[in-house]
Amino acid sequence: MMSDNKTSTFPSDFLWGAASAAYQVEGGHDADGKGPSIWDVFSHQPGTTHEGTNGDIAADHYHRFKEDVALMAEAGLQSYRFSISWPRLLPEGRGTANAAGIQFYSDLIDELLKYGIKPMITLYHWDLPQALQDIGGWESRETVDAFEQYARLCYEKFGDRVELWSTFNETLIFIGMGYFTGAHPPGLRNPKRGIQACHHVFIAHAKAVKAFRDYQAENRIPAGGQIGFVNVMQPHDPITDSPADIAACKMADDLLTHWLYDPVLKGEYPAHILNMAQLTWGVPEFAPEDEDLLKENICDFIGVNYYKREWIAANPDVDNTQINTTGEKGSGKEFGFKGLFKFVRNPESTYTDWDWEIYPEGLCVGMMRLKDRYGDIPFYITENGLGAKDPIVDGEIVDDPRIDYLSGHIDAAASAIEQGINVRGYYPWSFIDLLSWLNGYQKQYGFVYIDRDNDLARKRKKSFYWYQGVISSNGAIR
Numbered sequence: 370m371m372s373d374n375k376t377s378t379f380p381s382d383f384l385w386g387a388a389s390a391a392y393q394v395e396g397g398h399d400a401d402g403k404g405p406s407i408w409d410v411f412s413h414q415p416g417t418t419h420e421g422t423n424g425d426i427a428a429d430h431y432h433r434f435k436e437d438v439a440l441m442a443e444a445g446l447q448s449y450r451f452s453i454s455w456p457r458l459l460p461e462g463r464g465t466a467n468a469a470g471i472q473f474y475s476d477l478i479d480e481l482l483k484y485g486i487k488p489m490i491t492l493y494h495w496d497l498p499q500a501l502q503d504i505g506g507w508e509s510r511e512t513v514d515a516f517e518q519y520a521r522l523c524y525e526k527f528g529d530r531v532e533l534w535s536t537f538n539e540t541l542i543f544i545g546m547g548y549f550t551g552a553h554p555p556g557l558r559n560p561k562r563g564i565q566a567c568h569h570v571f572i573a574h575a576k577a578v579k580a581f582r583d584y585q586a587e588n589r590i591p592a593g594g595q596i597g598f599v600n601v602m603q604p605h606d607p608i609t610d611s612p613a614d615i616a617a618c619k620m621a622d623d624l625l626t627h628w629l630y631d632p633v634l635k636g637e638y639p640a641h642i643l644n645m646a647q648l649t650w651g652v653p654e655f656a657p658e659d660e661d662l663l664k665e666n667i668c669d670f671i672g673v674n675y676y677k678r679e680w681i682a683a684n685p686d687v688d689n690t691q692i693n694t695t696g697e698k699g700s701g702k703e704f705g706f707k708g709l710f711k712f713v714r715n716p717e718s719t720y721t722d723w724d725w726e727i728y729p730e731g732l733c734v735g736m737m738r739l740k741d742r743y744g745d746i747p748f749y750i751t752e753n754g755l756g757a758k759d760p761i762v763d764g765e766i767v768d769d770p771r772i773d774y775l776s777g778h779i780d781a782a783a784s785a786i787e788q789g790i791n792v793r794g795y796y797p798w799s800f801i802d803l804l805s806w807l808n809g810y811q812k813q814y815g816f817v818y819i820d821r822d823n824d825l826a827r828k829r830k831k832s833f834y835w836y837q838g839v840i841s842s843n844g845a846i847r
C-alpha cells in the first residue's frame with residue numbers, strides 16, 4: 370500500500386488538513402461563562418459512556434490551543450477543521466453572547482492564519498445548548514430560529530477571516546443515535562420524533578445557508594467562501610446477490626444515505642421514503658415555507674466522513690421489493706425502519722478492534738456513487754481515520770496500523786481524482802488524541818499523543834512525521 374511515486378495526482382490547491390470537534394478536544398466545559406451542552410449533561414449521567422468518561426477536560430485545547438496550532442504548523446497542515454461550541458458563544462443558546470467565547474475562537478482563527486492554516490468551521494458538531502434541549506431541542510422550531518441567530522453571530526464575528534464553513538456534522542449519527550437507538554442525547558427511541566427533529570435540522574441548515582448568501586452578497590465573507598454540509602459516507606453492499614439482499618441494500622441506501630443527502634443536495638426527500646414516513650408516522654410535518662427553503666438553499670460542497678462500509682442482508686420477514694417502489698407496503702410501524710434490513714459481518718473482511726471494516730476502496734466507491742446521484746459536486750473528505758489503542762514502545766508511539774490505514778485511503782482519494790471526482794481536501798480524524806464520544810480516551814485517532822498521566826503533555830507519534838511527508842510531497846509520498 371505504501372507508495373513513493375514522485376508525481377502527485379493531487380491538485381496544487383488541494384488542502385491537507387485534520388479535523389476535530391469542540392466537545393471532544395476543548396475541555397474548559399464551564400470556563401469563562403460557557404453554558405452546558407447536552408453532552409455535558411448526558412455524559413455525567415451514570416452508564417452513558419465508557420467508564421463515565423466525559424469532555425470536561427478533554428485535550429484542554431481551550432487553554433493550550435497555541436501549543437496545538439504550533440504543532441499543526443510543524444506538521445505542515447494547510448487547513449484545520451474544528452467546530453464551534455454553540456453554548457460557549459451563546460450560553461442559553463440564544464440571546465446574549467458570551468464575549469470570552471467569541472474571543473477564544475477569534476484568537477484560534479488568528480493563530481491558525483498566522484501560520485497560513487485555513488480554518489474550516491463546523492457550526493454544529495452535536496453539542497446543543499442544554500437550554501435549547503429544555504424547550505424541545507431539535508423537535509422545536511424555536512431551536513431552528515436560534516440556530517439561524519447563532520450562525521449569523523458566527524458569520525458576523527469570524528466571517529471576515531474564514532472561507533470554509535459547514536453547518537452540520539452527521540445527521541445519521543446525532544439523529545440516529547439521539548432518537549432511534551438512544552445511545553446519544555437526548556437518548557430517545559422514537560422514530561416519529563426523530564424524523565421531525567431531523568427535518569428541523571434540514572430547515573435550520575437551509576436558513577443558515579440563506580444567511581450565508583446574505584453575508585456573501587455584502588462581501589462580508591472572503592471571496593471564494595463556501596458553505597457545505599458534512600455527512601457520514603457509508604457505502605452499503607448486499608452480502609449476497611439474492612434479490613432479497615439487493616432490495617434490502619437499496620432500502621439501506623435510501624434510508625441511511627439518500628434521506629440525509631437529498632435534502633441538502635436536491636432540496637427534497639426521496640419521494641417513496643417520504644411517503645413511507647408520512648403514512649407510517651405522519652411526519653415530517655412541513656411548515657408552508659419549508660419546501661422553498663430546501664429547494665432554494667443548496668449548499669456549495671459536501672463533506673464526507675468515511676470510516677467504513679456496511680454489509681447488508683435482508684430481514685426474512687420484510688419484502689423490500691414492494692416498499693422500494695411506492696413506500697406503501699409494510700414499512701416502519703411493523704419494523705421500526707431498522708428492521709427493514711440487517712447489518713451483517715463479512716467473515717472475509719478485515720475489521721478494527723471496534724469492528725469497523727477496513728475498506729479503503731470504499732472511499733472512492735462512495736464518492737463515485739454520490740456523483741452518480743448528485744452530479745459533479747465538490748467533495749471534502751472531512752473525516753477519515755483509524756481508532757486504535759496505540760502501542761508505546763520504548764517511550765515512542767509507533768502507530769504503523771494508522772499509517773497503513775491512512776495511506777490506503779489516500780490511495781483511494783487519488784484514484785477518485787483520477788476518475789474525475791472533484792476532491793478538494795483531506796482531513797484525517799484527528800490531529801491530536803481526543804475524546805471518543807462513547808469510548809472515552811482509549812480509542813485514539815491522533816497524530817499527537819496526549820499523556821493523560823503527565824499533565825496532558827503532547828507527544829508526536831510516528832504518524833505525525835509520516836503525515837508531514839505526505840503533505841510536503843502533496844500526497845506523492847504516502
Ligand code: BGP
Binds near residue numbers: 539804805808
Ligand atoms: C464521527 C464523528 C467524530 C468522531 C468519529 C470517530 O462520527 O463525527 O466526532 O467521533 O466519528 O468516532 P468514534 O469516536 O466513535 O470512534
